[in-house]
Amino acid sequence: MNWAAIAAIYRFEMTRFFRTLLQSFFSPVLSTSLYFVVFGTAIGSRIQEIEGVSYGAFIVPGLIMLSVVMLAISNASFGIYFPKFLGTIYELLSAPVNFLEIVIGYVGAAATKALFVGLVILATATLFVEIRIQHPLAMAAFLILTCLSFSLLGFIIGIWAGNFEQMSLVPQLVVTPLIFLGGTFYSITMLPPVWQTVTLFNPVVYLISGFRWSFYGLADVPIGLSLLAIAAFTGGCLAVIWWIFKTGWRIRS
Amino acid sequence: MSTILSIENLRKFYDGGFEALKGVSLDIAEGEILALLGPNGAGKTTLISTVCGITTPSSGRVTVGGHDIQSDFRAARQMIGLVPQEIALEPFEKVMNTVRFSRGLFGHRRDDARMEEILRKLSLWEKRNAAIRELSGGMKRRVLIAKALAHEPRVLFLDEPTAGVDVELRKDMWDIVAELKRAGVTIILTTHYIEEAEAIADRVGVINNGELLLVQDKASLMAQMGQKQIEVMLVERIDAIPDALSSYELALNGAGDSLIYTYDVHGERTGITALLNDVAQAGLTLRDVSTRQSSLEEIFVSLVSEDAA
Numbered sequence: 001m002n003w004a005a006i007a008a009i010y011r012f013e014m015t016r017f018f019r020t021l022l023q024s025f026f027s028p029v030l031s032t033s034l035y036f037v038v039f040g041t042a043i044g045s046r047i048q049e050i051e052g053v054s055y056g057a058f059i060v061p062g063l064i065m066l067s068v069v070m071l072a073i074s075n076a077s078f079g080i081y082f083p084k085f086l087g088t089i090y091e092l093l094s095a096p097v098n099f100l101e102i103v104i105g106y107v108g109a110a111a112t113k114a115l116f117v118g119l120v121i122l123a124t125a126t127l128f129v130e131i132r133i134q135h136p137l138a139m140a141a142f143l144i145l146t147c148l149s150f151s152l153l154g155f156i157i158g159i160w161a162g163n164f165e166q167m168s169l170v171p172q173l174v175v176t177p178l179i180f181l182g183g184t185f186y187s188i189t190m191l192p193p194v195w196q197t198v199t200l201f202n203p204v205v206y207l208i209s210g211f212r213w214s215f216y217g218l219a220d221v222p223i224g225l226s227l228l229a230i231a232a233f234t235g236g237c238l239a240v241i242w243w244i245f246k247t248g249w250r251i252r253s
Numbered sequence: 254m255s256t257i258l259s260i261e262n263l264r265k266f267y268d269g270g271f272e273a274l275k276g277v278s279l280d281i282a283e284g285e286i287l288a289l290l291g292p293n294g295a296g297k298t299t300l301i302s303t304v305c306g307i308t309t310p311s312s313g314r315v316t317v318g319g320h321d322i323q324s325d326f327r328a329a330r331q332m333i334g335l336v337p338q339e340i341a342l343e344p345f346e347k348v349m350n351t352v353r354f355s356r357g358l359f360g361h362r363r364d365d366a367r368m369e370e371i372l373r374k375l376s377l378w379e380k381r382n383a384a385i386r387e388l389s390g391g392m393k394r395r396v397l398i399a400k401a402l403a404h405e406p407r408v409l410f411l412d413e414p415t416a417g418v419d420v421e422l423r424k425d426m427w428d429i430v431a432e433l434k435r436a437g438v439t440i441i442l443t444t445h446y447i448e449e450a451e452a453i454a455d456r457v458g459v460i461n462n463g464e465l466l467l468v469q470d471k472a473s474l475m476a477q478m479g480q481k482q483i484e485v486m487l488v489e490r491i492d493a494i495p496d497a498l499s500s501y502e503l504a505l506n507g508a509g510d511s512l513i514y515t516y517d518v519h520g521e522r523t524g525i526t527a528l529l530n531d532v533a534q535a536g537l538t539l540r541d542v543s544t545r546q547s548s549l550e551e552i553f554v555s556l557v558s559e560d561a562a
Binding site: 088 | 267268307309327328331335337339341343345346350356358361362400
């Protein structure tokens with residue numbers, strides 16, 4: 001393994017993050033605060049509690065997931081798409097690095113940034129509501145796995161994308177609806193039975209349900225199933241990346 | 254000198270069946286400067302991209318320092334530096350950071366002394382903390398060279414290093430290349446400026462339609478392929494070449510005061526003595542005589558047009 005190269009890519013990506021630290025820090029703080037004002041206060045005043053948890057506290061895991069997932073995708077896709085767009089990818093392709101090292105460098109950096117923002121949102125949420133974390137280890141595992149797996153997805157999108165429009169296509173048209181319909185702001189038990197069944201086809205449900213369980217012990221689906229879902233998703237992304245590595249798809253002519 | 258880069262029967266088919274390289278074979282000796290000449294689309298960049306790992310070869314074998322570029326790609330690429338044709342740099346990044354990144358990418362530890370040496374050599378030291386977007390085009394090209402040299406390669410590829418740069422910067426580039434050669438770096442550059450090859454290369458390769466038409470020592474190429482011209486300047490103008498001189502392949506210049514005779518330097522007889530005698534016999538008075546050797550450009554044009562025929 002060319003560890004120096006992995007470190008170089010990771011550092012280079014993190015430098016970009018630190019260059020815009022204020023933006024990286026305040027933007028999630030602001031958007032989280034807005035969600036609390038709009039959803040927590042306005043809607044929360046009508047929904048007092050869900051299974052014994054105040055509505056404001058109930059939406060915290062979903063809010064963290066929402067931001068973490070979107071940021072992991074955008075960081076990783078931008079990270080690898082930008083060199084393609086600028087032409088600087090020639091350097092990665094002519095360096096003594098294999099695809100795995102490139103993936104570790106970019107995905108590692110994207111996941112770190114998403115994790116940082118996830119923790120910032122968690123800290124911001126404590127200013128608005130009382131939060132308890134019943135299963136801290138499971139919470140950390142879910143958070144880290146989510147950061148990693150969606151960074152992998154972002155990396156795939158970045159490799160696939162031929163222009164900036166395509167880069168935002170998947171996050172906006174697929175991921176955002178899945179997250180909003182995945183129980184970020186409600187428990188799926190609040191839906192009519194038919195929609196409950198439909199919702200079970202949304203993979204994000206398992207993610208948010210598992211993450212919320214690590215906070216409050218509340219879950220829409222069994223926790224084992226949530227773990228299995230995120231493991232399968234990570235495995236799927238790794239398989240696609242392995243295939244890209246084998247074929248050089250969209251990278252090497 | 255030992256061979257540092259060996260290319261054997263290299264072929265490249267792109268999707269759609271276009272054959273960009275048609276079995277190119279080439280050995281490059283350590284420490285030499287080879288200029289690859291060819292028109293646009295000849296396969297120069299594909300050749301470089303394939304050796305450097307950006308493009309996958311369809312068949313054939315390439316070794317760098319004895320290391321196969323596919324089965325032993327790490328060792329092979331470690332020896333290669335590439336300066337691409339297009340200026341491709343992250344605009345917001347600082348000069349020092351981007352050069353340091355390149356060194357790390359090739360598996361080298363951070364070495365500030367080495368970085369300083371490279372940046373000073375390329376007159377970039379004062380700009381080390383400047384963002385790339387603040388630099389002039391010439392400075393950006395220097396940054397690309399600095400990045401390519403950051404891991405101390407033994408073979409440097411320069412893909413059209415002076416395309417679109419002004420005369421002064423071109424001369425600077427030639428000086429940089431000469432200095433790298435003195436330091437023992439093998440240099441392969443592509444260009445379509447013949448004067449560039451003429452000025453700095455040890456050997457010249459001509460590539461067209463994916464085929465290497467020739468690779469030869471520059472001096473011997475010019476001597477072998479070169480034709481010379483003798484210009485016989487006359488005191489009085491003439492309207493047409495006199496019949497007495499019709500056995501020679503002569504051309505009359507536009508002003509009618511010079512006869513131009515083209516001959517092969519390596520021919521058994523150049524015919525110069527006889528021509529001069531016959532010119533005098535035809536009643537023409539000589540004002541002056543000059544000779545001119547054909548340039549690499551003419552050699553190149555004739556090779557490429559022969560190839561197209």
